[in-house]
Amino acid sequence: MAAFKCPHCHEETLSLKDKYRLGWWATINCQQCDGRVTAFPWTLMVISMLYLWNLMWWVGLVHFKHSYHYLGYLLVCWILLDLLNIYFMPLCRLKKKIPG
């Protein structure tokens, strides 16, 4: 189930799982052209900060208000961030590793 375009060969070779992993600082090699792919670093940094902020905000609320229904907010925000991560994260090309 490939759904996302590789920035090297422009074929839809990246699966949903690959795309999600790219949003968590992974690098992937395209199955077709073997090009290394990563998420755009500035967007990746912003998304990571939002994940962290979401987590800190939740920890803070539970700590100060002692109410676990904020866990629901955490989950909703987390899912929204995941969707943002998967569908709006731009990808970029990495150069091939130089042997040796």
Ligand SMILES: [Zn+2]
């Ligand atoms: Zn490719």
